[in-house]
Amino acid sequence: MSSLTPTVSTQTRCVFSFSEKQQQQLYLHVKQHKGILNTADMAALCAQYKQPVEVILRACLPIAAKFAVVPISHFFVGAIVVGYDKHGEQHFYFGANVEFAQQALSLVVHAEQSAINNAWLNGAKKIAKIAISDAPCGYCRQFMNELADAQSFDILLPQQQFKLADLLPHSFGPQDLGNSYSLFNPAPQQHEFVTAAKLDKTLLSYALAAYVPYSENYSAVKISTFENGNFYGCYAENAAYSPSLSPLQSAVSQLHLAGLAMTKNVVKGIELLQTQGKENQLSVSQAVLASYPGLPVLQSISLNIKPTAV
Numbered sequence: 212m213s214s215l216t217p218t219v220s221t222q223t224r225c226v227f228s229f230s231e232k233q234q235q236q237l238y239l240h241v242k243q244h245k246g247i248l249n250t251a252d253m254a255a256l257c258a259q260y261k262q263p264v265e266v267i268l269r270a271c272l273p274i275a276a277k278f279a280v281v282p283i284s285h286f287f288v289g290a291i292v293v294g295y296d297k298h299g300e301q302h303f304y305f306g307a308n309v310e311f312a313q314q315a316l317s318l319v320v321h322a323e324q325s326a327i328n329n330a331w332l333n334g335a336k337k338i339a340k341i342a343i344s345d346a347p348c349g350y351c352r353q354f355m356n357e358l359a360d361a362q363s364f365d366i367l368l369p370q371q372q373f374k375l376a377d378l379l380p381h382s383f384g385p386q387d388l389g390n391s392y393s394l395f396n397p398a399p400q401q402h403e404f405v406t407a408a409k410l411d412k413t414l415l416s417y418a419l420a421a422y423v424p425y426s427e428n429y430s431a432v433k434i435s436t437f438e439n440g441n442f443y444g445c446y447a448e449n450a451a452y453s454p455s456l457s458p459l460q461s462a463v464s465q466l467h468l469a470g471l472a473m474t475k476n477v478v479k480g481i482e483l484l485q486t487q488g489k490e491n492q493l494s495v496s497q498a499v500l501a502s503y504p505g506l507p508v509l510q511s512i513s514l515n516i517k518p519t520a521v
């Protein structure tokens with residue numbers, strides 16, 4: 212074979228990717244399942260394309276990136292968490308970056324946050340891998356450092372694989388603030404809200420499941436839609452504070468993973484629940500919502516919290 216032979220055929224043997232048509236079909240499937248593939252879905256893809264899981268996982272990253280909403284950067288990032296639920300069943304949780312037009316850049320949701328949030332809200336208990344379409348920024352490395360499995364999970368980039376300690380040496384984490392718990396390994400919940408009002412029990416339970424070791428503002432958001440049910444978001448704090456994920460951004464990310472938009476034709480109502488005396492989410496929520504003209508007014512509720520009766 213001549214040394215001038217094009218190397219394209221070699222590259223295509225080494226790197227598997229879905230065609231645009233296949234990507235679109237898979238995008239519709241993932242959208243229908245609100246950003247999650249299960250083990251059977253993945254096994255079927257591996258069998259159909261005769262590729263191992265990690266190859267299919269990386270090939271799915273452009274599909275995850277299709278969920279990105281990026282009016283500022285136009286830079287689409289996809290991430291997929293491989294996680295296990297309480298029954299030990301494996302799921303693939305998609306995520307993508309979300310930006311808010313004409314608002315502070317610090318409000319954006321990064322793809323890694325989106326995928327981790329998706330896994331967390333949907334019952335993942337252990338994270339084994341996080342695949343990302345681009346190298347994680349410093350903000351995301353810090354966000355991932357709050358996870359219970361921070362020392363063990365693999366970070367898969369398109370061509371490389373790392374442990375978080377490789378990318379974030381000499382890190383600052385929950386233990387440095389005297390917090391022995393972590394995201395996905397929270398302190399046992401021993402509180403309940405004091406309320407006589409007929410509030411959505413699911414919203415209350417999401418708020419109590421918030422990971423808020425630093426502010427203690429148990430907080431959640433519910434976005435109700437006209438035709439596609441409710442989307443919930445939970446507050447997830449970080450020891451460095453600034454990569455914390457606010458409950459509204461958490462809920463908006465989930466809504467986008469169902470392929471929906473934050474428009475007045477989709478969104479019927481938005482509720483923010485916070486802990487009385489600890490509130491810190493109203494102004495940031497209003498800032499994010501200012502990106503979307505014509506939405507219903509945010510309903511803000513604060514409730515007292517008390518120790519659960521034994």
Ligand SMILES: [Zn+2]
Nearest residue numbers: 321348350351
């Ligand atoms: Zn990032």
